[in-house]
Amino acid sequence: MNSESVLQQILSSEGDRLGFIFQAIFIALFLFSIFYGQKFQIWMMLKNVEVGLNRIKRMRDNARQAILDLLRRFNNDPGLESAIDRLLEYFWIPPTSIDPFGIVGKIDHLLNIRERRFRWELKSIAPNVDDSRLRNIENLIEIGISLDQIYRVMRHYYLLGKKTMSLFLIYQAEALMPTVLQEAEALTDAIKAFSTGQPIGDGVGSLVAARFMYGAEKKPISEDTVMAEVEFEGRKLIVVKALGPGGNVGKPGEAVEKILDGGRIAAIVMVDAALKLEGEEVGEVAEGVGAAIGGIGVDKFKIEEAAKKFNVPLYAIVVKESMSDALSTMKWDIYVGVEKAINRIKRLIREKTNVGDTLILVGVGNTIGIGQ
Numbered sequence: 375m376n377s378e379s380v381l382q383q384i385l386s387s388e389g390d391r392l393g394f395i396f397q398a399i400f401i402a403l404f405l406f407s408i409f410y411g412q413k414f415q416i417w418m419m420l421k422n423v424e425v426g427l428n429r430i431k432r433m434r435d436n437a438r439q440a441i442l443d444l445l446r447r448f449n450n451d452p453g454l455e456s457a458i459d460r461l462l463e464y465f466w467i468p469p470t471s472i473d474p475f476g477i478v479g480k481i482d483h484l485l486n487i488r489e490r491r492f493r494w495e496l497k498s499i500a501p502n503v504d505d506s507r508l509r510n511i512e513n514l515i516e517i518g519i520s521l522d523q524i525y526r527v528m529r530h531y532y533l534l535g536k537k538t539m540s541l542f543l544i545y546q547a548e549a550l551m552p553t554v555l556q557e558a559e560a561l562t563d564a565i566k567a568f569s570t571g572q573p574i575g576d577g578v579g580s581l582v583a584a585r586f587m588y589g590a591e592k593k594p595i596s597e598d599t600v601m602a603e604v605e606f607e608g609r610k611l612i613v614v615k616a617l618g619p620g621g622n623v624g625k626p627g628e629a630v631e632k633i634l635d636g637g638r639i640a641a642i643v644m645v646d647a648a649l650k651l652e653g654e655e656v657g658e659v660a661e662g663v664g665a666a667i668g669g670i671g672v673d674k675f676k677i678e679e680a681a682k683k684f685n686v687p688l689y690a691i692v693v694k695e696s697m698s699d700a701l702s703t704m705k706w707d708i709y710v711g712v713e714k715a716i717n718r719i720k721r722l723i724r725e726k727t728n729v730g731d732t733l734i735l736v737g738v739g740n741t742i743g744i745g746q
Contacts, residue, residue, distance in 0.1 A: 416541055419548045423532050426551040430528060433562045434521040438462065440565050441518055444511060448500035457499050461515055462522045464492065482672045507571075509598075509620030510742060514568040517561050524558055557697065564701035568621060573743035575699040575708050579646040579666075580744045582715050583615035583737025595632060599624035606720070608729035612639075614736045621742035626667065627676030633734055634680045640731035641687045642677070643722060645715055646738035647700050648692035657711030658694040659718055666690035667738045677736075689722055691715050 441458055451457075466488045469480035496508055496515070503511065528547065535544035567574045573581065587602035590613075595601040598617045603610060612633055616624030630642065644666040650656065665677045665688060681688045693711040719735065727733055 413539075416539055416544055419544045420532070420536055423528075423535070423544065423547045423551055426555055427525070427528055427532055429555060430521070430525045430558050433558050434518070434525045436562065437514075437518040437521050437565055440569055441511070441514055444514065444569055445500055448503055454499065457495075458515075458518075461492075461495060462518050464488075464495075464519060478672055478675045481670060485670070485672065506618075506620035509622050510568050510571050513621035513740070513742065514565065517564050517568065521558060521561055524554060524561075528554060560696075560698040560701050563698050567701070567703045568742065571619065571621075571743050573704045574701060574740060575695045575704050576647050576701065576740045577704065577742060577744050578693045578695075578708060578712050578715065579644075579737040579739035580615045580618065580741035581704075581709075581712050581737070581739075582645045582719070583613050583735060584618070584741075584744050585712070585716060586611065586719075586735060586737075587613040587615070596625040596628035598622040599626060599629045601629060601633070606723060609723060609727055610732040611723075612732065612734045614734065616737075616739075616741040618741035618744045621740055623669070623738075623740050625673065626736050626738060627673030627680075630677050630734060630736060631680045634684050634686065637732065639684065639686050639734055640727045641689060641723075641733040642681055642736065643689045643691065643719055643733065644677075644736045644738060645691040645693075645719065648694050649700070650694035650696055654694055655707075656695050656699055656705065657707035657709075657714070659711055659714040660692050660694065661718055661722070662690045662692075664688055664690050666692055667736075687726065689726065691718050691722070 438458065442455060445454060445458065466484055469477055469484065471477055492512060492515075493508065496503075496512060500508070500511070528551070531543065531547040534540075535547055564574065566572075586604060586606075590602035590604045592600045592602045594617075595614065599614065599622075600617050601612055601614045603612055605611065614626055614629045614633070616622040616626075633639065646666040646668070648660070648666070650658065665674045665681075667674050667677065678688070680686075693708060693715055695708055695711075699705060699708060723733065
């Protein structure tokens with residue numbers, strides 16, 4: 375037997391041996407996927423949810439610490455931590471919707487009670503805080519409450535999925551985690567702004583209103599809400615915004631109702647921030663009709679009802695931004711959007727109203743860091 379044939383025989387036997395090894399590995403992996411594949415998938419998804427949950431917990435804890443650090447400037451009482459933890463678990467129970475008639479009034483009543491109770495609790499913790507700073511602290515605690523609720527809900531589904539090993543339950547928790555983390559990160563971005571009293575992206579409507587009412591006499595029109603009468607190219611413009619520079623959103627619904635009851639109005643123009651879609655530019659301005667206002671819907675309902683009752687056209691101008699932009703310190707792109715919105719409003723007034731008309735301009739949004 376020559377050397378070439380010996381070499382071919384050796385290579386052939388080596389190839390058979392490698393083929394057998396690869397085949398054995400494939401069979402082993404196939405059997406593993408049959409008997410343990412789902413368990414391995416569940417374990418991987420649980421780890422992903424756990425990583426996200428730990429991130430949310432750190433955000434929640436950081437928000438709690440920021441609230442404590444801020445309140446310790448006004449109160450060094452040893453029981454401060456327990457008082458803050460009590461506030462972070464504060465909740466409200468929405469009214470029953472079995473009979474929907476009158477539900478908006480019930481929601482409004484409960485939210486007013488909650489707000490008054492909440493502010494009383496804060497005043498008892500920090501009695502020497504001025505009203506403007508008190509509103510900022512209130513907003514900061516609302517952020518803490520939101521992060522705490524997000525953490526508790528996601529922890530619930532994580533532990534329930536781990537306990538039952540339900541693939542569909544764990545899959546839903548993992549699928550929701552990126553969106554939930556995005557919301558939690560946006561809330562975390564707001565901590566610095568509310569701690570320092572800086573304007574946020576959600577304040578675009580208030581900033582637009584403040585620009586129109588600059589130099590005019592401001593009068594209270596409803597709780598935490600002011601108005602001013604200004605002249606624009608022969609029209610009387612009644613401008614409404616939340617009371618600043620504390621973190622207020624005011625009650626624009628009540629304000630619009632009162633103004634409409636007091637005289638003939640040619641139009642209502644509302645300006646607010648709007649959540650942009652992916653691919654849209656921050657600070658992009660859009661125009662439409664309807665009540666441009668977010669929240670739980672009480673003020674939106676009041677404005678729509680009043681506009682319908684008095685047959686007043688309702689126009690909307692919005693500045694687009696992401697959730698993170700809305701809750702964090704106002705960016706330059708958003709400020710540029712404010713300038714664009716002002717120009718749009720002026721054009722709208724010229725096109726849709728006549729000289730001598732009276733109209734309402736409502737600047738919607740959190741007015742933190744924005745004076746009158």
